[in-house]
Amino acid sequence: MAWLTQILEVLAALVAAPLFLGWVNKCRAWLQNRSAPSLLQPYRGIRKLFFKDAVIAENASPLFRLAPYVVFGAMVLAAAIIPSMGTRLPFSSAADAIALVGLLATARVFQSLAAMDVGTAFGSLGARREMMIGFLAEPALLMVIFVASLISATTALPVISERLAVQSVGLYPSLAFTAVAFTMVLLAENARIPVDNPATHLELTMIHEAMLLEYSARHLALMEWAAALKLFNYACIGFALFVPWGVSTTATGPAGLLFAIPLLAAKLAVAGVGLALIETLSAKLRVFRAPEFLATAFLLAVLGLLVRLLLGS
Amino acid sequence: MAMRRLFETAVKLPGAPGLRRLTVTEEQWLEAARDLAAAGARLLALWASGQSHGSQSVYAAFATEPGVLVLMLAREQDGLPYPGLEEMFPAASRMQRAIADLSGLRSTDPDTRRWLRHAAWPEDFHPLVDEHVPPAPQSPAVDDYPFVRVEGEGVHEIPVGPVHAGIIEPGHFRFSVVGEKVLKLEERLGYVHKGIERRFTELPILEGHRLAARVSGDSAVAFSWAYCQALEGLSGAEIPPRAAWLRALALELERIANHLGDLGALGNDAGFAFGLAQFSRLKEQVLRATERALGQRYLLDVVVPGGVRADIDAAAADALRACVAQVASEVRELRDIYDEHAGVRDRFTGAGVLTPSLAMRLGVVGLAGRASGQAFDLRVDLPCPPYDEIRPAKVCRSEGDVAARVAVRFDEVMESCRLVARLLARLPEGEYRTVVPAPPAGVAVGLIESWRGPVLVGLEAGPGGTIRRCHPHDPSWQNWPALEHAIMDNIVPDFPLINKSFNLSYSGHDL
Numbered sequence: 084m085a086w087l088t089q090i091l092e093v094l095a096a097l098v099a100a101p102l103f104l105g106w107v108n109k110c111r112a113w114l115q116n117r118s119a120p121s122l123l124q125p126y127r128g129i130r131k132l133f134f135k136d137a138v139i140a141e142n143a144s145p146l147f148r149l150a151p152y153v154v155f156g157a158m159v160l161a162a163a164i165i166p167s168m169g170t171r172l173p174f175s176s177a178a179d180a181i182a183l184v185g186l187l188a189t190a191r192v193f194q195s196l197a198a199m200d201v202g203t204a205f206g207s208l209g210a211r212r213e214m215m216i217g218f219l220a221e222p223a224l225l226m227v228i229f230v231a232s233l234i235s236a237t238t239a240l241p242v243i244s245e246r247l248a249v250q251s252v253g254l255y256p257s258l259a260f261t262a263v264a265f266t267m268v269l270l271a272e273n274a275r276i277p278v279d280n281p282a283t284h285l286e287l288t289m290i291h292e293a294m295l296l297e298y299s300a301r302h303l304a305l306m307e308w309a310a311a312l313k314l315f316n317y318a319c320i321g322f323a324l325f326v327p328w329g330v331s332t333t334a335t336g337p338a339g340l341l342f343a344i345p346l347l348a349a350k351l352a353v354a355g356v357g358l359a360l361i362e363t364l365s366a367k368l369r370v371f372r373a374p375e376f377l378a379t380a381f382l383l384a385v386l387g388l389l390v391r392l393l394l395g396s
Numbered sequence: 397m398a399m400r401r402l403f404e405t406a407v408k409l410p411g412a413p414g415l416r417r418l419t420v421t422e423e424q425w426l427e428a429a430r431d432l433a434a435a436g437a438r439l440l441a442l443w444a445s446g447q448s449h450g451s452q453s454v455y456a457a458f459a460t461e462p463g464v465l466v467l468m469l470a471r472e473q474d475g476l477p478y479p480g481l482e483e484m485f486p487a488a489s490r491m492q493r494a495i496a497d498l499s500g501l502r503s504t505d506p507d508t509r510r511w512l513r514h515a516a517w518p519e520d521f522h523p524l525v526d527e528h529v530p531p532a533p534q535s536p537a538v539d540d541y542p543f544v545r546v547e548g549e550g551v552h553e554i555p556v557g558p559v560h561a562g563i564i565e566p567g568h569f570r571f572s573v574v575g576e577k578v579l580k581l582e583e584r585l586g587y588v589h590k591g592i593e594r595r596f597t598e599l600p601i602l603e604g605h606r607l608a609a610r611v612s613g614d615s616a617v618a619f620s621w622a623y624c625q626a627l628e629g630l631s632g633a634e635i636p637p638r639a640a641w642l643r644a645l646a647l648e649l650e651r652i653a654n655h656l657g658d659l660g661a662l663g664n665d666a667g668f669a670f671g672l673a674q675f676s677r678l679k680e681q682v683l684r685a686t687e688r689a690l691g692q693r694y695l696l697d698v699v700v701p702g703g704v705r706a707d708i709d710a711a712a713a714d715a716l717r718a719c720v721a722q723v724a725s726e727v728r729e730l731r732d733i734y735d736e737h738a739g740v741r742d743r744f745t746g747a748g749v750l751t752p753s754l755a756m757r758l759g760v761v762g763l764a765g766r767a768s769g770q771a772f773d774l775r776v777d778l779p780c781p782p783y784d785e786i787r788p789a790k791v792c793r794s795e796g797d798v799a800a801r802v803a804v805r806f807d808e809v810m811e812s813c814r815l816v817a818r819l820l821a822r823l824p825e826g827e828y829r830t831v832v833p834a835p836p837a838g839v840a841v842g843l844i845e846s847w848r849g850p851v852l853v854g855l856e857a858g859p860g861g862t863i864r865r866c867h868p869h870d871p872s873w874q875n876w877p878a879l880e881h882a883i884m885d886n887i888v889p890d891f892p893l894i895n896k897s898f899n900l901s902y903s904g905h906d907l
Binding site for chain 2: 205289292365
């Protein structure tokens with residue numbers, strides 16, 4: 084049963100991640116009074132890329148070819164650890180929440196190294212900015228996880244989720260602070276407005292896109308898919324920490340899974356609308372405002388921690 | 397005083413109102429330029445004319461207090477450089493380099509690098525004076541352009557373009573940066589050189605307006621009007637009042653459409669896609685109403701010698717008036733959103749500052765100039781009919797940042813909406829077109845304020861209705877160098893926004 088949940092979760096992540104991205108794009112278009120692209124557009128983009136011939140820079144090292152697989156692999160592994168549908172995950176005993184942050188960091192390092200590998204100006208520009216965002220976002224994310232760990236007395240993500248879901252439906256003010264902090268980290272880490280603009284064509288302002296400029300065909304497809312997976316994973320981390328209700332647990336058994344799947348879809352739909360709303364209402368920050376933005380996220384997470392430690396709530 | 401003397405000795409030049417021409421020697425050329433610079437004159441254009449085996453002349457047009465003075469410097473075939481104006485008028489430098497590339501006339505400017513000529517044609521070929529075009533090389537040599545290098549610890553270069561990630565015109569930008577901060581930007585243009593000036597000499601003079609309208613597609617009305625103004629001046633044709641009013645209507649509609657497009661794009665470049673969607677919608681409304689009223693969305697063939705191509709009918713005029721009124725009220729609402737949105741304000745305010753004193757020194761004109769305290773607008777300062785009657789209000793700001801250029805656009809859209817309503821309400825009855833005979837040989841200059849700034853067309857008619865030389869001059873020539881200054885000390889990711897706030901023409905500059 085546990086293995087079924089595990090396999091189902093990874094498959095769901097792989098399939099649903101582009102769909103979630105398509106949903107966010109659709110909501111954004113609606114909010115901006117544009118006619119929206121099809122929900123399936125991200126799949127079409129990825130499919131198209133898989134059928135193309137890859138063009139690789141002459142001076143690219145093996146690292147450049149390897150990076151898309153590492154990044155994609157890391158995102159799939161992360162999807163296996165995050166309890167999006169059920170909490171009994173055989174894989175999750177291999178890595179706790181801190182290891183998960185490390186896994187995401189590994190992907191970032193490989194992506195940045197690959198971006199610098201070819202030696203174009205834009206690749207290093209993007210990698211440099213990505214590392215700046217990353218080293219500010221990671222502590223904030225860790226702090227968010229620590230708060231949840233303090234409440235549930237464990238760093239294993241499924242256990243955190245299960246305890247938060249089962250313990251009580253009581254409200255934790257500390258979690259409210261951290262939820263805001265987490266949302267900010269999510270925006271920054273997934274190259275969304277106000278930190279980065281996924282729709283931009285201006286190469287000088289890009290962060291995430293600038294790192295992908297040298298990629299084509301299947302490598303680009305994997306990178307794009309990995310980016311969709313990353314967004315999906317972050318959304319699921321958010322659900323696991325802040326709205327864990329409804330996932331299948333040891334108590335609910337296989338029937339719980341039937342209930343958990345539509346519930347996850349509903350959560351994602353709501354999250355997509357929220358994300359699109361934030362992105363439509365805000366303009367992109369000047370790059371040097373991003374540290375302030377992430378420092379605010381960190382501060383909020385620390386406040387959550389203090390509330391938990393001092394007030395015990 | 398020296399200015400007055402210059403104007404008194406100058407003779408009237410046909411074309412735009414207030415034009416005077418003065419033939420000068422080399423000493424007088426420099427002396428006059430110094431006097432003009434001291435009097436705060438603006439360089440409008442600099443071009444050369446003539447064949448390699450005949451005499452050649454260099455023309456310089458300046459806008460100053462009493463009007464526009466065109467200096468003409470006749471050149472002997474001595475191969476010596478003529479005196480450059482770059483010290484008094486920094487914008488002259490690139491124009492002089494372009495003259496050297498196209499006409500083979502060198503100036504005393506120490507910057508002798510090529511400007512419009514890339515490796516696409518042989519080094520000793522000068523398209524405007526040599527008759528025979530050499531065959532194009534199979535594979536053009538690699539163009540090694542000596543950029544100015546910035547040395548120092550931690551300085552590195554970012555080459556951008558000419559091929560960009562988005563679909564925009566080609567231009568190369570070489571940034572020297574420390575971290576994200578820009579120490580120096582150097583532009584390299586000329587990638588869309590199409591040989592427009594040479595093509596002009598192959599056309600009958602009565603058909604040149606069609607090519608003029610295509611010099612820079614966003615300023616079609618301004619270029620074709622300036623061309624027709626020069627042509628009509630040479631022929632001595634009086635255009636009927638209704639024709640002039642309809643031309644002004646077309647010019648203002650072009651201004652509104654371009655400003656709306658820019659305002660949307662500026663929002664988008666700040667990551668505020670809502671602005672793009674809204675302004676694109678408004679621009680589309682204006683374009684559709686324009687098509688109904690004047691027959692084209694983009695007014696490439698509306699201005700013709702002697703008037704306009706077609707008359708406007710009453711129903712379309714009413715629809716246009718209603719459309720413009722609605723656009724004006726919606727723009728007012730959108731302006732509030734732009735003004736009050738914290739994120740957008742933060743991006744616009746203080747980005748890409750061009751101080752009024754620097755703008756004055758660099759001779760920045762048009763919209764960008766008016767955002768930096770350079771209150772110069774041909775429609776007000778040297779009005780041709782019907783602007784002498786409808787009297788537009790001049791818009792001017794002194795902050796010189798992106799926010800100021802946005803504010804000038806907003807103000808000008810509102811003013812143009814008012815002008816359109818006024819033009820439609822008081823449109824004189826009568827003919828909309830008159831016959832223009834082929835002009836005798838001579839020189840004339842047309843001058844029209846496009847949405848970007850003053851557009852000048854220097855037209856030299858040959859015998860039998862031919863064009864001996866036609867120089868269409870876009871204000872981007874004067875404003876491109878100012879962009880290099882505006883970006884200094886800003887950060888690299890702000891460049892697209894600052895660049896967009898100027899929105900200069902590549903096509904109109906590269907010719």
